[in-house]
Structure formats: structure tokens, C-alpha cells
Amino acid sequence: MDLVANNLSYKPSDQYHLNEVSFNFKEGNLYTILGRTLSGKTTLLKTIAGLLTPDSGEIEFDGKNFLKIPVWERNVAMVYQQFINYPHLNVFENIAFPLKQRKIDQSVINEKVMDALKSVGLLGYENRKIQELSGGQQQRVSLARSLVKNAKILLLDEPLVNLDYKLREQLREEFKNLFSKGLADETILIYSTTDPRETMELNGEVIVLDEGKVLQVGPAKEIFENPNSLKVAEISNDPPMNIIEAKISDNHISFEGIDVEAPQHLSKLTEDGLKIGLRSSDIELNENGHEFEVELAEISGSETLLHLKRGNTKIIVSIEEVLNFKINDKVKINFKIDRAYAFHADGKLASSPFGGLNG
Amino acid sequence: MNKLYIFLKYFFIVVWTVFVVAPFLWALTTSFKDFQSVNGGVTYIPWVDFEPNLEGWKVLIKSPAKGGVDIVEPYFNSLFVTCTASLISIILGTLSAYALSRYTFKAGFVKNNDITFFFISQRIMPPIVLSIPFFLFLSSINLLDSLTGLIVVYIVLLMPIAVWIMVDFFNKVPREIDETALIDGCNPYQAFLKVVLPNSIPGLIVAGMFCIIFGWIDFFFAFILTFTEVQLLPVKIVALNSSVTPWWSLSASALVSVAPLIIVAFIVERYLSKGNLSGAIK
Numbered sequence: 001m002d003l004v005a006n007n008l009s010y011k012p013s014d015q016y017h018l019n020e021v022s023f024n025f026k027e028g029n030l031y032t033i034l035g036r037t038l039s040g041k042t043t044l045l046k047t048i049a050g051l052l053t054p055d056s057g058e059i060e061f062d063g064k065n066f067l068k069i070p071v072w073e074r075n076v077a078m079v080y081q082q083f084i085n086y087p088h089l090n091v092f093e094n095i096a097f098p099l100k101q102r103k104i105d106q107s108v109i110n111e112k113v114m115d116a117l118k119s120v121g122l123l124g125y126e127n128r129k130i131q132e133l134s135g136g137q138q139q140r141v142s143l144a145r146s147l148v149k150n151a152k153i154l155l156l157d158e159p160l161v162n163l164d165y166k167l168r169e170q171l172r173e174e175f176k177n178l179f180s181k182g183l184a185d186e187t188i189l190i191y192s193t194t195d196p197r198e199t200m201e202l203n204g205e206v207i208v209l210d211e212g213k214v215l216q217v218g219p220a221k222e223i224f225e226n227p228n229s230l231k232v233a234e235i236s237n238d239p240p241m242n243i244i245e246a247k248i249s250d251n252h253i254s255f256e257g258i259d260v261e262a263p264q265h266l267s268k269l270t271e272d273g274l275k276i277g278l279r280s281s282d283i284e285l286n287e288n289g290h291e292f293e294v295e296l297a298e299i300s301g302s303e304t305l306l307h308l309k310r311g312n313t314k315i316i317v318s319i320e321e322v323l324n325f326k327i328n329d330k331v332k333i334n335f336k337i338d339r340a341y342a343f344h345a346d347g348k349l350a351s352s353p354f355g356g357l358n359g
Numbered sequence: 360m361n362k363l364y365i366f367l368k369y370f371f372i373v374v375w376t377v378f379v380v381a382p383f384l385w386a387l388t389t390s391f392k393d394f395q396s397v398n399g400g401v402t403y404i405p406w407v408d409f410e411p412n413l414e415g416w417k418v419l420i421k422s423p424a425k426g427g428v429d430i431v432e433p434y435f436n437s438l439f440v441t442c443t444a445s446l447i448s449i450i451l452g453t454l455s456a457y458a459l460s461r462y463t464f465k466a467g468f469v470k471n472n473d474i475t476f477f478f479i480s481q482r483i484m485p486p487i488v489l490s491i492p493f494f495l496f497l498s499s500i501n502l503l504d505s506l507t508g509l510i511v512v513y514i515v516l517l518m519p520i521a522v523w524i525m526v527d528f529f530n531k532v533p534r535e536i537d538e539t540a541l542i543d544g545c546n547p548y549q550a551f552l553k554v555v556l557p558n559s560i561p562g563l564i565v566a567g568m569f570c571i572i573f574g575w576i577d578f579f580f581a582f583i584l585t586f587t588e589v590q591l592l593p594v595k596i597v598a599l600n601s602s603v604t605p606w607w608s609l610s611a612s613a614l615v616s617v618a619p620l621i622i623v624a625f626i627v628e629r630y631l632s633k634g635n636l637s638g639a640i641k
Contacts, residue, residue: 086540
């Protein structure tokens with residue numbers, strides 16, 4: 001049972017929320033919609049759920065016109081980024097709600113709700129009020145409520161974004177287990193996120209969305225290794241990929257007075273306006289490197305993010321240890337230039353170290 | 360610091376309580392007085408300061424033929440009109456408010472906010488402006504001096520209050536709750552009845568309280584739109600007054616007329632603190 005969309009567009013004001021979005025989702029697969037905030041992820045999920053009607057385009061599920069079926073008959077499930085539950089019901093009643101709506105036998109409901117509670121690790125909480133639970137637990141309840149329905153389409157709209165770091169890691173791990181545990185066999189899982197790391201870990205088929213437009217579709221690894229444009233490279237890296245305006249000639253890349261030998265996959269490019277893309281993790285501190293000035297140093301977890309400047313070129317370097325720098329300190333860095341990407345002036349990928357295009 | 364805070368807190372509560380309760384105590388003692396004890400200086404304690412009697416209360420239930428002012432029928436008229444009008448206003452008002460909060464209406468330049476403002480603008484007009492149209496309207500449909508006519512007028516007056524309060528309340532109920540209900544298999548009516556309404560009880564109670572209070576205390580329209588067939592309590596109480604002000608029966612009638620509001624307030628108070636929306640969205 002496939003979920004097929006053709007040229008979905010939705011433009012409630014002067015900006016597109018969806019712009020000619022098409023896809024073909026197959027059952028038993030996990031699809032990750034990666035995009036920045038306001039890129040149209042939630043709009044897309046709500047359109048699939050039936051909460052929004054697109055201005056134009058079609059959605060078909062199992063060969064039937066999905067747009068003609070009202071939300072309450074679509075058999076989809078959705079988890080919001082806010083922790084949405086029914087505050088007047090306790091945990092058990094919350095999870096039982098969609099089943100009661102289908103007039104299922106009470107004994108079957110009891111069994112299913114208990115199963116769902118078990119799978120999200122909330123056994124023993126069934127009589128608690130929603131208000132008494134922590135954020136993570138509340139999100140587990142809404143996950144359980146969406147699992148209990150055996151919906152054919154499960155939509156997860158940034159389900160982890162409002163949780164703290166540790167809970168996020170833990171729930172993400174549990175999600176992965178749930179997804180791999182048979183649940184996925186006949187379900188289409190659609191997971192939206194802004195987090196590239198999450199996208200790579202979930203390792204599904206990725207749809208990169210920006211300003212309502214699909215920029216690239218492909219397996220997570222492919223998106224990471226061969227982003228087809230500057231924008232995708234920015235969206236699929238956190239911190240965003242460093243973009244350096246450089247010149248390539250005579251097998252040499254030069255910018256801001258720095259001159260490095262071009263790796264093989266970049267050596268054939270000679271056009272004007274080339275942009276070199278380099279991940280923040282592909283730059284390292286090195287005594288014999290090029291001198292940059294520290295603009296800002298932020299420590300996040302066990303990582304240090306260095307914002308550096310040289311002339312008009314600004315870059316971010318991530319270092320896998322906690323280091324202290326002062327603003328205006330001079331540091332020396334080296335580029336792992338064989339990992340560099342090149343983009344044409346119009347933003348399209350020119351060459352990637354993983355064999356994209358000219359490489 | 361902490362002790363001072365507690366002292367000030369209780370001091371304020373005591374002062375405020377005295378401030379609020381004193382008029383009631385004054386009315387209560389006065390209602391058991393007669394002409395002599397009212398005019399015989401300041402007295403508070405029955406049997407000690409003055410000899411209590413029930414004359415002030417008896418007048419309220421005695422028929423006019425026996426020299427009383429029978430307020431029993433107007434009392435039940437008022438109860439009936441207020442409750443019916445409030446109930447209908449709450450039902451219609453809640454439905455309109457939900458629609459105004461969740462759906463987008465557009466007729467030319469008129470949008471949701473304009474419609475909501477139109478409702479409340481009915482209350483901005485001075486009542487006297489409305490009295491003539493209401494009078495003519497009711498007389499044209501033969502409902503002057505009738506309970507039904509009063510109920511119609513009170514619905515017009517009370518529904519804007521219900522709409523105004525409930526629109527504000529529904530706007531604070533996250534839309535995602537309705538959407539989740541739809542996704543979980545409710546049609547829009549079920550989503551409203553099974554999910555939105557149970558979470559709106561505090562709002563309904565506040566709106567209901569306001570409707571009941573405004574309906575119960577209205578004198579103006581009850582006075583203009585009724586003559587002999589039907590009378591409401593506030594009008595009847597005014598009729599108690601005569602050349603010698605009967606403070607005792609006025610006090611007694613004041614007490615019986617606030618009684619329903621006090622009872623409603625006590626019943627409702629516990630629900631107001633319950634059932635908040637925390638936990639719906641965090």
C-alpha cells in the first residue's frame with residue numbers, strides 16, 4: 001500500500017508552505033523529512049493526515065484518492081512536537097481513546113493499551129493524570145496512543161525537539177527499536193526533524209525540504225555524502241557546512257592568501273565563482289596550519305565550536321574536546337582538503353569527495 | 360519577614376471579610392426589626408438590643424389582600440427566566456464561540472474578530488437605547504408582559520457575554536487537541552463534545568456565572584417589558600417601598616434575592632480551580 005503524492009501545493013498567504021511536492025512512500029519504510037523550521041514539514045504531515053487541504057495536487061493511498069477521505073476515516077496516527085494529550089483523561093483513557101472511538105470490545109482495549117504502555121515503558125502509570133507526568137513521559141503517552149491504533153501511516157512531527165538532551169537520546173534509541181520491531185512491516189513511518197544527526201541515526205529515506213520545496217530525496221548516507229546543492233549541504237549538517245569562496249587554478253585552491261593543493265576530485269574545476277564546502281569536523285587545529293582569528297568559542301557538551309575569521313572568510317570548526325579560547329586569539333588550522341566539496345556559482349553541486357558528479 | 364507576611368496576609372483577610380460580611384449581618388438583623396427598633400438608635404444584637412419579630416419576612420409571603428407584598432411568584436418567575444435564558448445563552452454562545460475560535464469566516468471586510476466584536480457591542484449600547492426596539496418588537500409578536508418575551512430579551516443580552524468569554528477561552532485551548540481528536544477517529548462534532556467541551560468546564564462555569572448574575576439582577580428590562588401578568592423579583596422588591604421606608608422587609612427581600620447567587624458561587628467555586636489545561640501542552 002503506497003502513499004503517493006503529486007505536485008502538492010499549499011499557499012495560504014504570499015509564501016508557499018508546500019511547493020509542488022511529490023513523493024512515493026512505500027509501506028514498511030521509514031521516511032525522514034529534514035528541513036529547517038518553517039520549511040513546510042508540519043504542513044506536509046498535516047496534509048497527509050488530512051488536517052489541511054492543499055490548494056492543488058493529489059494524494060493517493062492504496063490506490064484511493066486520499067483527499068476525499070476525512071481525517072477521522074484515514075487511519076493515520078500523529079505525534080506532535082508539543083506533547084499533545086487529552087488533559088481530562090488519565091494515561092489509560094488517553095491511550096484507549098482512539099480504540100474506544102472504534103467501538104472495540106473493552107477486553108481487547110485493555111490488552112492493547114497494556115501492550116502499548118509496555119512498549120513505551122510506562123507500565124504502572126495507567127491511572128496517573130497527564131499533568132502529573134514529565135515531558136518525556138507525556139510524549140511517551142502520545143506515542144503509545146498513536147501506536148495502539150495500528151495505523152497504516154504514522155506521522156511523527158519533530159517528536160523529540162522539546163525534550164532535554166538526555167531524554168532525547170534515550171527516546172531516539174527507543175524509537176529506533178520500535179521502528180525496527182515489526183511495527184514497520186506494514187506501516188509507512190514519516191518522521192520530520194530539523195536535526196541532521198537524528199536523520200543520519202534513523203537512517204531512513206530522507207526528503208530534504210526547504211521553503212516548501214523538495215530539494216533532494218535519497219538514503220540518509222547519500223544525502224550526507226552527496227548533497228546536490230549548497231542548501232542541502234547547509235541543512236544536512238550541524239553546524240552548517242562552511243562555504244568558502246575560492247579560486248581553483250593549476251591544481252591549487254586559493255582564498256584569503258591561503259594556497260592549498262587541490263585534491264583530485266576538485267582539480268578539473270576551473271570556472272569562476274566556485275564555492276568550496278568543508279564540514280566543520282573536517283578542519284583541525286595544527287601548529288603548521290594557517291592562521292585564523294577567533295571570533296567566538298562555544299562549548300557544547302564535550303565539543304568546542306570555534307567561530308574563526310580571516311579577511312572576509314568566516315568558518316566554524318568543531319573540535320572533539322573542551323578547549324578554552326579567548327576572543328581575538330590566533331589559532332592555526334589545517335583543512336582536510338580531500339574532504340572538500342565544490343559547488344557551482346548557482347549553488348548546484350560541482351564535485352564531492354564521495355564521487356558525486358565530476359569526482 | 361515570613362511571620363510578618365503571614366500576619367499581614369491574615370490581617371488583610373480579616374479586614375476584607377468584615378468588609379464583605381458586615382452589610383449582610385446588618386441586613387440580617389434589620390430584617391428582624393420593626394419601625395421602633397429601626398429608628399431607636401444603633402442596635403445590633405437581637406433580644407439584648409431590641410426585640411426581634413418576623414413582620415419583615417411575613418410581608419414577603421402575605422398576599423396583597425392581607426396587606427403583604429407577595430414575592431413568591433416573582434421569585435420563581437425570576438429563577439425560571441434567568442436559568443432558562445442563561446442555559447440557552449451558554450449553549451448558543453459556546454457553539455458560536457467555538458466556531459469563531461476554530462473556523463475562519465469572511466464576508467467582505469467582516470472577519471472573525473469583527474463578528475466577535477459585534478456580539479460584545481450589543482452590551483456597549485446603553486440599555487435605554489435598546490428598550491424601545493425591544494418593546495416594539497415584543498409587542499409586535501404579542502410577547503409583552505410574558506415569561507417567553509423576557510427570556511427572548513435576556514438571551515439577546517446574555518449571549519454576547521457567553522460568546523465573549525468562551526471565544527477567549529477556546530483560543531487558549533490548543534488547536535492540536537482538536538486535531539488529535541480528529542486523527543483519533545472523532546468527527547468534528549465528537550471532537551467538540553468529547554474533547555474540547557470536557558476541557559472547557561472552567562470557562563463554561565465563568566460564562567454561566569456571569570449570565571446568571573446579569574440575568575438575575577436586571578431591573579430595567581423587567582420593569583419596561585412587564586406590567587401585571589408577569590413580574591420579576593427586582594421589580595417587585597422596588598414595589599415594597601412606600602411612604603414609610605420598610606427597612607425590615609427590604610432587608611429581608613435583599614437577603615432572599617442574593618441567596619441564589621451565593622449558593623451558586625459556593626457550588627461552582629470548587630470547579631473553577633479544577634480541570635486546568637496544563638498537561639495539554641507543555
